[in-house]
Each structure stands twice: as structure tokens, then as C-alpha cells.
Amino acid sequence: MNITVIGAGYVGLVTGACFAELGNHVTCVDVNEHKIANLKKGILPIYEPGLEPMVISNMNEGRLRFVTSLTEIEGDPQVIFIAVGTPSDKDGSADIKYVLEAARNIGGYINDYCVVVDKSTVPVGMADEVQVVIQNELKKRGLSIKFDVVSNPEFLREGAAIEDFMRPDRIIIGLESNNAKSIMLDLYLPILRSPERIYFMNVKDAEMTKYAANAMLATRISFMNEISMLCERMGVDIENVRIGIGSDSRIGSAFLNPGCGYGGSCFPKDVRALVKMAERNAVEPMILNAVERRNLEQKQVLPDKVTQVFGEDLAGVTLGVWGLSFKPGTDDMREASSLVLIEDAIRRGARVQAYDPAAMPVAREIMPEEWFDSGKLKLTDHQYDALKDADALVLVTEWKPFCYPDIAAMKNMMRQHVIFDGRNQYDPKHIRAAGFEYYGIGRGSVPERSVIRRKEAVDAA
Ligand SMILES: NC(=O)c1ccc[n+]([C@@H]2O[C@H](COP(=O)([O-])OP(=O)(O)OC[C@H]3O[C@@H](n4cnc5c(N)ncnc54)[C@H](O)[C@@H]3O)[C@@H](O)[C@H]2O)c1
Structure with missing residues (x-):
């Protein structure tokens, strides 16, 4: 099938690469010229396990292309996916401007029947709006081309996106036309093989399901x-x-x-x-x-525990932070708990030494330059470098390499032996037996309020 994917972010790129892997001819369109220029060179904008080799091999096979405009697409696509962002607007509602822009572009471009698929997470009723916008653009061109708008919400998890896409629990498709139904079945049957796990419903039902x-x-x-x-x-x-x-x-x-x-x-x-x-x-x-x-x-729980142990004023305290991404397996730091912790700690005078297996380039980009210049925040090359002379380890993201830490090495390199375990990765008995203070989430004890004593001890050392 000839497929176009609008938006080459986490969802668009995975969708495009996976459909190309299944033998389709896919063109990904993104307005971000830098992103597309890099993708053409095989440089991916995101970290997602297994995605890079899949993108590169399908590019080499000529099944996957990247362009910045629909006008660069070769041939008429049978299916156009909309996979652009729908971030929060100021009032918390979904900002749909990128979806509307994509719809305008589609209406200004198509020349033949196609199925337009909303893969972005969009408010209920959005498919109707997309329909109207495309229709208006076609009218401006003096054309009367048939098309269907379908809702096909995405359920992939970052960090396991390819596995989720290729072996989904189920596929939800909202549509009103038989023509679109047979095209969507053709598209997805190679993935699921049995149609029982493809749930067809009305468009609005699918939008609400997501x-x-x-x-x-x-x-x-x-x-x-x-x-x-x-x-x-x-x-x-x-x-x-x-x-x-x-x-x-x-x-x-x-x-x-x-x-x-x-x-x-x-x-x-x-x-x-x-x-x-x-x-x-x-x-x-x-x-x-x-x-x-x-x-x-809940995002205040780690800062609060740090306060209970080290006090309100964190001058002189060094925190070693493990994990910056919002969860393991991704470099995505959107609304990550690490942002709240680090901002709070630095504002209260702490130094932060952080390590993440994938998200450090993102952290470099989004965190204030002044923090790096002043030495308030340091990103370290190795997970244990983050703990050198640290007063505490704060585990924020449960990446696998953090699950079985070298406790003996940590004991030697840390100034004080305190662990705040934001994901309950460690056995408190084991950690305490090794001579560390342990504070998890809901593990049956609150931190002692021995704040001032502890800081005086550090100052005296
Ligand atoms: N990230 C996830 O895990 C996930 C999972 C399921 C569903 N979703 C939903 O999928 C949608 C996309 O999410 P994402 O995380 O991939 O977003 P993203 O921000 O990573 O990517 C969106 C991309 O769309 C591009 N774009 C914006 N307007 C465009 C336009 N008019 N034409 C072409 N490209 C355009 C942007 O440049 C960006 O590269 C959202 O609605 C999100 O809620 C995301």
C-alpha cells in the first residue's frame, strides 16, 4: 500500500517504520526541516529501542522516505495518517491546531480517494472537524474528491513501541464507511492475522476509547x-x-x-x-x-522527603540523580518527575549530579544553561559518577542498570549513605543492612526529621 504519515515524532516515526517493515511504501512528512534532514541521513530525533535499524533498513530498501511537504510525495496515497502532536492548551484542553493544519494540507493536496486516519489523540468530534476542513480545501480547489476520515487511536508505549505496534493487544478503528473498513482491514491484518482483535466502532466511540x-x-x-x-x-x-x-x-x-x-x-x-x-x-x-x-x-513526594532528611536549605547538599526520562526505555522528558525534583533541589541550593542512559541530550537542551554554567547541574558520563561525594542517591526512573546497583562501590564513593527510591526498586532490608538509610514510596516508614543534625555533621566533616 502507498501510505503517508504526517508528523514524524514518537508515533509517526514508529507507525511509518513499522508499516514500511511490512512491505508498504511509506512517506513521512514533518514540518520540522532539521528533523527531516537528519532522518534522511539516518539520524533519529528520538531514542526508541530497535527503531533506528528499522528506519535505516527500510530507507535503504526504498520503502521509507522523509519529506517536509505533501507536495514531495510520489503517487497518490491510499491512506494518510495524521500523527501530529496534540499538546495541552493553556486551559488544559487539547490544542488541535497541528491536526487542523494537517487537515488543511491534505485538502490542498489529494487528487484521488483516500482514507485519512486520525492517529493523534484528539478530542471527541475531531474527525468531523477534519472532514469539514478537508472538504473546504477541496472546494477552494474546485474539486469533488471522495475521502473518508477514520479514527485509529494509538496505544503504543514509548520504550516498547515497536513491539506494541507489531504485536498489539487490539486495534481500535472508528469509521462509518465500508470502503474505509476494507482498506483498514488490508492494512492491519498482516499485523494481527485474526480480525477478532480489530474492534470496529463509530468514530466518536474510538476517539473516546483512547x-x-x-x-x-x-x-x-x-x-x-x-x-x-x-x-x-x-x-x-x-x-x-x-x-x-x-x-x-x-x-x-x-x-x-x-x-x-x-x-x-x-x-x-x-x-x-x-x-x-x-x-x-x-x-x-x-x-x-x-x-x-x-x-x-505525588511529584512533590521526592522533594518533600529530601526536605525531611536534609532540611529546607539544601546549600552544601549534593544529590545524585538516577533517571531523567519520564519512564525507562525512552529519552522523552515531557512532564517527567525528574524536572520537578531537580528544579526544586537547585532552587533550594543543592548541587545535582544526574545520569540517564538515554535522556541526557534532551536534558542538555531543555534545562537552563545557567544551571550547567554555574555547576549547579552536572550530567555525568556514568551512573556511578553521579554518586561521587553525593549526600544521597535519588532514583527517579527505574532503568534496568539501576536495579542491581553495586552497593559496596556506592558506599565508598558517597559522602552520606542515603537512598530515596522514587520507584520502589530496592529491598529496604537489603539496603539498610548495607548501612544506607532507605526511603521509598509507601514502604511503612516516613523519614526521620533529623534534618539540622545531619547538615551540621556534614558541615563539620
Ligand atoms: N508518544 C506516545 O507515546 C503516544 C502514544 C499514543 C498516542 N500518542 C498521541 O500521538 C500524537 C503524536 O504524539 P508524539 O508523541 O508522536 O508527538 P511528537 O511531538 O513527538 O511529534 C509530532 C510531530 O508532528 C510534527 N508536526 C506538527 N505539525 C505538523 C504538520 N502540520 N505537518 C507535518 N508535521 C507536523 C512535529 O514537527 C513533530 O515532529 C499525540 O496526539 C499523542 O497524544 C502519543
């Missing part, structure tokens, strides 16, 4: 974070509770991990957008508001 799915997953995380706060104060270990409830088949174990808050490009913005949709439709979003509020509070 928001409801993300909001449900975010709700489970916020729920566990709330229970973890209670556990902490009542001498209960949330990790046992997590295993206990996760083994209940009515509940299941996915997305029950408590931590220092969820981030990324999807959960926060999609929960906020759903709140706005509810408000505009006179439904009070009581649960959604609580999910969002709990998450904002």
Missing part, C-alpha cells in the same frame, strides 16, 4: 499513590499490598506501581483534556480531577 484508556491507567497509578501515602503513615509496605491486590483476577497487576508521579506526553495531557471535555458537557469530572491532583502532589 482518552478513557489513558485516564483509567492514570487513575490506577494515582489510586496506588494515594494508598501508598496511607501505608507510609501506618507502618504498611505498599509493595506487599500491590502484590496482594494485583493477584486478584478482578483487579490484575498492571499499572499498580506506586512512585514519584506519572509524566510523559500522554497521561497528564490526556487526563486534563478529558477534564475539559467533561466540563464542556456539563459533567463534573470528580474522579479525573482527583487523579490529576494526586499526581501533582
